[in-house]
Amino acid sequence: MLKARVTVTLKNGVLDPQGKAIGGALATLGFEGVGQVRQGKVFDIVLSTSDRAAAESELKAMCERLLANTVIENYSVAII
């Protein structure tokens, strides 16, 4: 059994109104020196296999097909 963490973030240059709103809210709350804020998603996935290489390639396929929109998002896969 393996645990993996997939992180999906917006590509550079893609507008992120949600991140911008969060940055504005942090400034309103009095946090100073906050620059750009970008929001992404994280998926914690439990896999029944124990083959790390196979798991990694399967996770990448999951990202390509479902978890990430590769037109506007990057993904990274880490096995914990």
Added chain:
Amino acid sequence: MLKARVTVTLKNGVLDPQGKAIGGALATLGFEGVGQVRQGKVFDIVLSTSDRAAAESELKAMCERLLANTVIENYSVAII
């Protein structure tokens, strides 16, 4: 200038219907051996300070006040 990544995940025991739906979709797509899937959020934040310790405590304060709902969510802070 520092870059930080804040990861917010649901606490154990908190229902995650979105994660369950993603797990179901992965199974429907033919990915075998997928166990529990939990979805979380990630925030990439640029800070103007270069004091790592100060940045870390400020980021924790941001999590407590805005980024995480500490009743149902855990957070972790990493300076990249």
